[in-house]
Amino acid sequence: MTELTQRIHSILAELRPEVDYSESTDYLADGLLDSTDIVSLVAALDARYGISIDGTEILPEHFTNAETIAGLLGKYGVNP
Amino acid sequence: MNFTFRNMRISGLLVVVPENESRYDDELDNYNFPVANSRKLKNVIGIDRHRLVSGDTCASDLALFGLRHLIDRGDLLPDEIDGLILVTETPDYFMPPTSNVIQGKLGLAENVWCMDINQGCAGFAVGLIQGFMMLQQEAINRVVLVNADTLTRTCSPRDRNAFPLLGDAASIAILEPSPTPQTIHANLQMDGTQHEKIMIPAGGFRLPRTPATANVELASDGNYRGQDHYHMDGIAVLNFVQHQIPPLIEALLSAAKTLKEDVDWFMFHQPNRFMLEKLADKLGVPRDKLPNDIVEHYGNASSVTVPTAIAHTLGTGLTENTYTMCLCGFGVGLTCSSLLLTMGPLQFCELIDFPSSQVDN
Structure with missing residues (x-):
């Protein structure tokens, strides 16, 4: 796990403290993240990294797990 | 599809919202999510309170009010109405058209052209396009465009993804016709594959309502509906919105030879503050020129949100001033539509409350 994916887990834990994301490789299929959670997560990531994730990038496949989220952040210059 | 209309205008705008208001903070226990999680969503999406009809209040009740x-104030003369368009997703009946119900209750003339349009969040733009097309007929000098919906009556109160965002309004x-020359540009796109x-x-003839369709179950997104x-x-x-709307607006402005700065x-x-902020950023439009606070004040009342944004943001200022406006709707269908026009000074531009006790049976 990279430093970035660890930070993503921390942000997810702040959003949904009752959920354990560490055991899941597909948050959506496992019902751990819904559309409103994704919106909250994007807002949190925008604020945390001072970026504005393009609305067209808010696709389910970018929010499958911490690695795919890290991949999305990489497009905005956030290093792993 | 692109449209051009010459020498027409919107001369007055009235918005009716139920006086009954519900606050998100008071609804949190209805949802299948931890309260702390729901509170975070409030700030991100911009949810606070919304206006809901009471009991059996229908779209026509809001419209008639x-x-x-x-009419009582003299701002609308019934004898001068030639066309009546009602855009709604929540008609009083499958048949007859609710616009005919309104015509009958108002005692309008028999040669008024009444038309219902089943459209949602793009419905103000779609209704304007239809109304301006009517005005192209010599026999038609005044069209009343009514947008009215009571979507909260269709929504599970245990669905956090929808219920706190929705509102009712007309x-x-x-x-x-415009006394001064003006050209209105419009465009429209539909994607029925979505x-x-x-x-x-349920509720139509494809899937009629039954006790089974009424059964509320836990959906995969954690909501009950x-x-x-x-x-x-x-x-x-x-x-869909983030992909379709920026090129739609660019095409509209290009056709009108108008810059965004103008x-x-x-x-x-x-739909919500988050989506509109993203859209403003994508369009390269300053966020303060694209109002985004209607959901938190009134809720999303489908096709009524554009007129609500105008009346809430500008109010009587639009009875004194003239503005270049870009209007845009997007939603059910999926449909998106936009118009570029000059608005103001209007004869009236206001937002009034619909009393909870007022039902026009």
Whole structure:
């Protein structure tokens, strides 16, 4: 796990403290993240990294797990 | 599809919202999510309070209240109405058209052209396009465009993805020839391949209502709803909007040979603050020129949100000033439509409350 994916887990834990994301490789299929959670997560990531994730990038496949989220952040210059 | 209309205008705008208000903070226990999580969503999306009809109040009740308000005040003369368009997803009946119900209750002349349009969040733009097309007929000098919906009656109160965002409302726009030259540009796109992204599955003839469709169950997104209820695939709709609306607006402005900087206001449909902020950024439009606070004040009342944004943001200022406006709606269908026009000074531009006790049976 990279430093970035660890930070993503921390942000997810702040959003949904009752959920354990560490055991899941597909948050959506496992019902751990819904559309409103994704919106909250994007807002949190925008604020945390001072970026504005393009609305067209808010696709389910970018929010499958911490690695795919890290991949999305990489497009905005956030290093792993 | 592109449209051009010459020498027509919106001459007055009235919005009617139920006085009954519900606050998100008081609804948190209804949802199947930890309260702390729901509170975070409030700040991100911009949810606070919304206006809901009481009991059996229908779209026509809201519309009739507003129309009588204008008639009683002398702002609308019934004998001068040639066309009556009602845009709604929540008609009083499958048949007859609710516009005919309104015509009858107002005692309008028999040669008034009444038309219902089943459209949602793009419905103000779609209704304007239809109204301006009517005005192209010599026999038609004044069209009343009514947008009215009671979507909260279709929504599960245990669906956090939808219920706290929705509201009920009606608007009345008067369309007539413009005394000064102006060209209105409009465009429209429909994608019926995505018709299931926003829908009420049961209740029509494809899937009639039964006790089974009324059964409320836990959905995969953690919300409780049944097939009788409104349902929206939020991420799919967000992505549709972010992909489709910027090129739609660019094409509109290009056709009108107008720069974004020359547009005073971008009055868009109001799904939530988050989506509109993303859209403003994508369009390269300052966020303060694209109002995004209607959901937190009134809720998303489908096609009524654009007139609500205008009346809430500008109010009587639009009875004194003239603005270049870009209007845009997007939603059920999936449909998106935009117009570029000059608005103001209007004869009236206001927002009034519909009393909870007022039902026009």
